Amino acid sequence: MSLKSSLHNLKEKYKGKKMAPAFNALHTFLYLPNETTHNGTHIKAADDLKRTMNTVIMALIPCLIFGIFNAGYQHYLALGEIESAKGFLGASFWTIDNLIIGAWTVLPLVIVSYGVGLAVEFLFAVIKGHEVEEGYLVTGMLVPLIVPIDIPLWMLAVAVVFGVVIGKEVFGGTGMNILNPALTIRAFLFFAYPTWMSGDKVWVHGAVERAGTADAISGETILGSYAQNNTVAYDYWDMFWGLIPGSVGETSKVLIILGALFLIFTKVGSWRIIVSTLIGALTMGLIFNGVIESGWITETSKFYGLMSVPFWQHLIIGSILFGAVYMATDPVTASQTNKGKWIYGFLIGFISIMIRVFNPAYPEGVFLAILLMNVFAPTIDHYVIQGNVKRRMKRVKVKTA
Numbered sequence: 001m002s003l004k005s006s007l008h009n010l011k012e013k014y015k016g017k018k019m020a021p022a023f024n025a026l027h028t029f030l031y032l033p034n035e036t037t038h039n040g041t042h043i044k045a046a047d048d049l050k051r052t053m054n055t056v057i058m059a060l061i062p063c064l065i066f067g068i069f070n071a072g073y074q075h076y077l078a079l080g081e082i083e084s085a086k087g088f089l090g091a092s093f094w095t096i097d098n099l100i101i102g103a104w105t106v107l108p109l110v111i112v113s114y115g116v117g118l119a120v121e122f123l124f125a126v127i128k129g130h131e132v133e134e135g136y137l138v139t140g141m142l143v144p145l146i147v148p149i150d151i152p153l154w155m156l157a158v159a160v161v162f163g164v165v166i167g168k169e170v171f172g173g174t175g176m177n178i179l180n181p182a183l184t185i186r187a188f189l190f191f192a193y194p195t196w197m198s199g200d201k202v203w204v205h206g207a208v209e210r211a212g213t214a215d216a217i218s219g220e221t222i223l224g225s226y227a228q229n230n231t232v233a234y235d236y237w238d239m240f241w242g243l244i245p246g247s248v249g250e251t252s253k254v255l256i257i258l259g260a261l262f263l264i265f266t267k268v269g270s271w272r273i274i275v276s277t278l279i280g281a282l283t284m285g286l287i288f289n290g291v292i293e294s295g296w297i298t299e300t301s302k303f304y305g306l307m308s309v310p311f312w313q314h315l316i317i318g319s320i321l322f323g324a325v326y327m328a329t330d331p332v333t334a335s336q337t338n339k340g341k342w343i344y345g346f347l348i349g350f351i352s353i354m355i356r357v358f359n360p361a362y363p364e365g366v367f368l369a370i371l372l373m374n375v376f377a378p379t380i381d382h383y384v385i386q387g388n389v390k391r392r393m394k395r396v397k398v399k400t401a
Contacts, residue, residue, distance in 0.1 A: 060141050062255045067102070068107075071248065073092070073095075090243075148196060159192070204219025278349060281349035323367060327366075347373055
C-alpha cells in the first residue's frame, strides 16, 4: 500500500478524533488535497496560503545557500587558511570545503527550527482540535537565517517553543498573531542569552570555542566595528555581495534585493512597506550625518562611529534590508491599509537606525523596531480608516448642502 493510500486510510480512521488534524496536515503537506466543493458558488484562485508560503520560501532559498557557503568561508578566512574572495564569484568562496563546514553548522539549525516548531504546531492542533496550518513554513526557514552560526541548538529549541507558543498559538494560531513569530524567537534569544546574540565571537564558526586560546579568532561584524569606533576591514562591495560576518542569511544584499523583486513581482510582498522602510532608514541616517557635520558630536563620543556612517551605507550593513523585505512585510502583523503601510514602514526604518546608533551594545535594531511597530500596526490602520471616513463624510455634506 502506498504512503498516500495509508495516509488516506488513517484520515478516514481517525476522522473526528484528536489525531485527525495531524494526519490531515501530513496528507496536505505531501500531496495535493483531493477535496472538492459540491455545491454553491465557487471561486477558483491560483493562490492559497500554502502557495504564498512556498513563494516566500523560494525567495529565501538563495540566502540560505549563500549563508552556508559564507559560514565556511568566514571560518577558513578567520583561520588564515584561505585568501579573501575578492568578489561574489571569487575562487575561494564557492568551494567544497566551505560547503561542508557551512552545511555541518547551518543545516542543524534548519532541522531544529522545523522539527521543534512543527511539533509544537501539531501538538496544539491535536489538543485544540483544529487543522495544522502552513504559517510555520516561512517562520521555520526565517529562524536559522537570523541567528548566529554557532548558537547552541538547545537554546534555539527553547526559543522556538517560546516563539510559537507566545508569539502565535496564544493568539489563536496562524493569521491571528500580533507579533511576528520569527522575531519573537530572536527577541527571546537576545534577552535570555545575550552573550550568544552579540559581540565579536558569535558570528564566525569556531570563534567562541577558541576564545581565550592561542588559536583565538575574531569575527567582529561591521556594525560592531563602527560601534567601537574601530576601522572597518571590508569595502563596500564586500558588504553588498555579503562576504562579511553576520547572521546566517542576512549578509548578501544582492540576493536579498533579488528576493524582494521576486516577492513584489508575485504580489506576495508589499513594495510600499519595503520602500518606506528604506526611506525611513535613509532619513534617520541623513539626520545623524547632519549632526556630525554640524560638529555637535566629536570623535570622542561613543556614538560617533555609527553616526558618521554615510546614510546610504546603513542599507548594506546589518539586517535592515533583510528585515524590510522578509520581516516587515509579514501580511499578518503589518499594517493593512496602503497609507498605513507607508507610515508603518517609514517608522520601522527610522527607529531601526535610531536604535542602531544609540545602543552600541546591540547595534542591530531592526528586529526590535519591527516588533514595536507590529504592536502599533492596528492603531495606524484605525486612524487611517477613521481619517478616510471623515473625509468622505465631508464630501457627502458638501454635495448635499
